[in-house]
Amino acid sequence: MDSLGRTTGDKIKSFFMFAFPGTFIFLCVVIIPFIYGFYLTFTDWNGVGAIKNIVGFENYAALLKDVDFWTSMVLTLKYVFLSVLLVNIVGFIFGYLLSGRILAGQNFFRAGFFTPNLIGGVVLGFIWQFVFSRVLVQMGKGAGIAFMSKSWLADPDKAFWTLVIVTVWQLSGYMMLIYIAGFTGISEDVLEAASIDGATGWARMRDIILPLMVPSFVICIFLTLSRAFMVYDINLTLTGGEPYGSTRLVAMHVYEKAFTARKYGIGQAEAVFLFAVVAIISGIQVYLGKKREVEA
Amino acid sequence: MAVQKNSLDTNQIGGVRRVIINIATFALLIIAALFYLVPFAMVIINSFKEKRDIIKNPFALIGAGGFGVENYVKAFKQMEFLKAFGNSLFITGLSTLLVITLSAMVAYYIVRSNSVIGKVIFAMMIASMIIPFQSIMIPLVSIYGAQLNMLNHRLSLIFMHTGFAMSMSVFMYNGFLKSGVPRSLEEAAYIDGCGKFQTFRMIVFPLLKPTTATLVILNAMQFWNDYLLPSLVLGKKPLFTLPLSTYSFYGTYSSDYGLIMAALVLTLLPILILYFFLQKQIIAGMVAGAVK
Numbered sequence: 249m250d251s252l253g254r255t256t257g258d259k260i261k262s263f264f265m266f267a268f269p270g271t272f273i274f275l276c277v278v279i280i281p282f283i284y285g286f287y288l289t290f291t292d293w294n295g296v297g298a299i300k301n302i303v304g305f306e307n308y309a310a311l312l313k314d315v316d317f318w319t320s321m322v323l324t325l326k327y328v329f330l331s332v333l334l335v336n337i338v339g340f341i342f343g344y345l346l347s348g349r350i351l352a353g354q355n356f357f358r359a360g361f362f363t364p365n366l367i368g369g370v371v372l373g374f375i376w377q378f379v380f381s382r383v384l385v386q387m388g389k390g391a392g393i394a395f396m397s398k399s400w401l402a403d404p405d406k407a408f409w410t411l412v413i414v415t416v417w418q419l420s421g422y423m424m425l426i427y428i429a430g431f432t433g434i435s436e437d438v439l440e441a442a443s444i445d446g447a448t449g450w451a452r453m454r455d456i457i458l459p460l461m462v463p464s465f466v467i468c469i470f471l472t473l474s475r476a477f478m479v480y481d482i483n484l485t486l487t488g489g490e491p492y493g494s495t496r497l498v499a500m501h502v503y504e505k506a507f508t509a510r511k512y513g514i515g516q517a518e519a520v521f522l523f524a525v526v527a528i529i530s531g532i533q534v535y536l537g538k539k540r541e542v543e544a
Numbered sequence: 545m546a547v548q549k550n551s552l553d554t555n556q557i558g559g560v561r562r563v564i565i566n567i568a569t570f571a572l573l574i575i576a577a578l579f580y581l582v583p584f585a586m587v588i589i590n591s592f593k594e595k596r597d598i599i600k601n602p603f604a605l606i607g608a609g610g611f612g613v614e615n616y617v618k619a620f621k622q623m624e625f626l627k628a629f630g631n632s633l634f635i636t637g638l639s640t641l642l643v644i645t646l647s648a649m650v651a652y653y654i655v656r657s658n659s660v661i662g663k664v665i666f667a668m669m670i671a672s673m674i675i676p677f678q679s680i681m682i683p684l685v686s687i688y689g690a691q692l693n694m695l696n697h698r699l700s701l702i703f704m705h706t707g708f709a710m711s712m713s714v715f716m717y718n719g720f721l722k723s724g725v726p727r728s729l730e731e732a733a734y735i736d737g738c739g740k741f742q743t744f745r746m747i748v749f750p751l752l753k754p755t756t757a758t759l760v761i762l763n764a765m766q767f768w769n770d771y772l773l774p775s776l777v778l779g780k781k782p783l784f785t786l787p788l789s790t791y792s793f794y795g796t797y798s799s800d801y802g803l804i805m806a807a808l809v810l811t812l813l814p815i816l817i818l819y820f821f822l823q824k825q826i827i828a829g830m831v832a833g834a835v836k
Contacts, residue, residue: 252657252740263661265741266653270646270710271665277707278672278680285683293686342576345569352570359823360577363584366815366826368769370787371808374794375583378801383586383602417580425831467834478676481771485791499678503772506682516682523679530674 289517295510307513316493317518320501321525323408327497328476331415335472336465338420343427358428361421369418369481376414377401377486404494407487411495414482419475423468430464431457466537470530477526498522584812591615591805598801615806622797623807627782628789629814635698635774635785636767639705643713643763646706648752651717652744656727666718669711677708677772685776701777708773709763716833720755721748754832761829768815786811 252262289307291300311317346358364372381399388396400406434457442456480499483489489496496504502522506515590598592611597604619625654662684704688694725748733743749756771787778784784792790811797803819826 252653259657259659262653262657262740263659266649266744267657267662267665270650270714273646273703273707274669274672274710277684277704278675278711279668281680281683281687282672282675284687285679288683288686295686296690342573345573353573357573357577358827359819360580362827362830363816363819364580365830366765366819367812368771368787370769370771370791371811374790374804374808375587378590378805379583379586382598382801386602417583421580422830422834425827426834429831471834474674474676478678480678481787484771485794499676502678503681507685507776512682512686519676519679519682523676526676527674 285516285520289513289520291513293512295506295512303513307517310511310514311517311521314505314514314518316496317498317501317505320496320498323495324477324498327408327411327415327479328473330412331419331476332469332472334412334416335419335423336468338416339423339468340427342420342424343431346424347428347431358424361424363421364418365422369479370485372414372418373482373485376410376417380410380486401487402491404491407491407495410486411479411483411497414486415476415479418482419472423472426468426471427461427464430461434460462537466534469533469537473530473533474526477522477529587805587808587812590801591809593802595799595801598805615802616810619793619803619806619810622803623789623793623810624781624784625789625810628784628786631698631783632768632785635701635705636764639702639709639767640760640764642702642706643709644756644759647710647713647759648717648749648756649744650710651714651721652748654714654718655721656730666714669714672711673715681772681776688777695777696779696783698778698783701774704773704777705767705770709766712833713759713763716755716759717752720752725751757825758829758832761826762833765826 252266253259288300290302290304292303292306293300342357342361346354380401384396385399388394388398400410438456438460439452442452447456478499479497480503483495483497483500487495489500498518499522502515502519505518506512509515586602589605590602592613592615593604593606594612650665654666685695688700688704694700729747729751730743733747738746769787770785771791774785774788775791778788781789781792790807793807794804797807
């Protein structure tokens with residue numbers, strides 16, 4: 249029996265009753281703008297009027313020549329690489345230390361590490377701006393540590409690292425939870441068999457636990473990758489792209505190109521390029537992850 | 545301390561060594577926890593102090609000017625906290641309700657109709673999940689701003705939140721419907737004379753409860769904290785959500801530290817209170833949302 253109608257008329261009615269409203273909104277908000285975006289890259293729209301002239305590939309040519317864009321792209325790749333790496337290392341260690349082990353305050357630690365995830369990037373950025381510009385400076389001066397007695401946010405290199413630090417602080421608790429779920433899922437029989445075969449310590453970690461955790465790694469890396477590529481709020485409120493525009497990540501660059509400089513066509517061409525980069529990287533990552541997955 | 549048999553700790557040799565490792569682990573975790581929680585503590589203690597005292601010593605629990613709640617009173621008024629809170633609540637609430645209802649219906653159609661169009665919709669939604677928001681935001685503003693003149697309405701933002709959250713929600717309902725909901729109940733309902741929609745509402749939707757709980761948490765958190773999309777849609781102060789009003793407040797008072805700290809605490813508070821009461825559900829929801 250087909251629960252959604254046997255006759256054609258009935259089937260059409262079901263479609264409109266169930267699938268249409270949600271699909272319609274999805275098309276209006278995601279698919280149509282996405283496709284329309286490609287069209288925009290071939291125009292010189294200025295953001296105000298309805299007038300758009302077709303300019304061919306001029307915006308893509310401008311993209312190639314936009315030095316600031318490539319600087320921000322390289323910076324973003326560096327940021328994404330460091331963030332993904334550190335978030336997952338920290339998350340994995342926390343997950344390992346807090347899964348199943350008999351430890352006082354386990355729930356307190358889990359809840360505490362996860363807290364930053366609940367809070368929006370705008371507020372987190374402001375909190376850390378205060379920490380970096382006042383608290384840390386005060387500590388540095390008090391203890392006589394030169395390295396800390398000037399605000400990190402005023403130095404291009406250190407300002408970049410503040411972004412990485414805050415990202416690790418924000419996301420590692422979330423990844424910790426996913427790794428905990430992964431550790432809990434490892435069968436006890438497998439570990440027991442391994443220890444009977446003499447696998448302990450590092451060997452147990454490398455040959456048994458890590459391979460079995462591949463699905464968790466795939467999820468975590470995928471989540472951190474997409475989050476890191478799209479980061480905007482923290483960038484805006486922690487460093488604001490400063491000092492001297494040295495910490496402007498690609499999302500902020502695209503935003504400013506379009507909405508501040510009013511070069512919508514070029515901004516959208518850069519956004520399309522960003523889409524291509526994200527699509528390729530996540531594609532590769534999912535493919536490699538699937539290949540390495542082990543049956544337990 | 546819970547005593548439980550655990551899978552990662554089957555190594556039973558070495559009592560002393562074990563104890564030392566446990567103590568070291570514990571110490572490491574305490575240090576890490578300090579790093580995670582101190583920023584919050586700094587904001588909270590400084591929100592009760594005057595600017596002068598904050599600059600002089602941000603670590604002091606109470607400043608020379610004493611302990612005062614003036615910052616809160618002023619911040620509450622200046623950022624129009626109640627208004628922004630109300631906007632956030634309205635937008636988050638209605639968007640969540642819409643996306644839950646509509647995505648469950650779409651997923652139900654995809655799974656039960658087993659039709660080509662259902663498969664096309666599903667494939668399109670899955671593929672769309674890798675599109676970064678930045679690749680859509682410019683055309684979005686172009687279409688809904690310059691052409692349809694729909695910006696600066698809270699309902700437009702709700703419409704967009706719903707659209708962006710649709711694919712992930714459909715994906716999760718789809719997975720659950722396929723594995724967890726038997727057809728026999730629906731068939732029984734039909735035989736008893738239930739209509740299609742009634743069957744969905746009375747029989748199917750209640751069965752989806754675990755997924756619904758997860759999705760309510762994931763989506764509501766996303767909507768509540770979102771900054772970029774609301775900032776593109778809502779340009780007028782009376783429409784601002786909490787993140788928007790925090791941002792604009794900071795722009796105006798950035799040098800008045802005490803006031804800023806109080807505003808940050810006010811923005812944090814609703815979430816932290818909710819987290820305190822629903823900690824288990826929120827954590828379970830976030831994990832389920834990621835693992836599926």
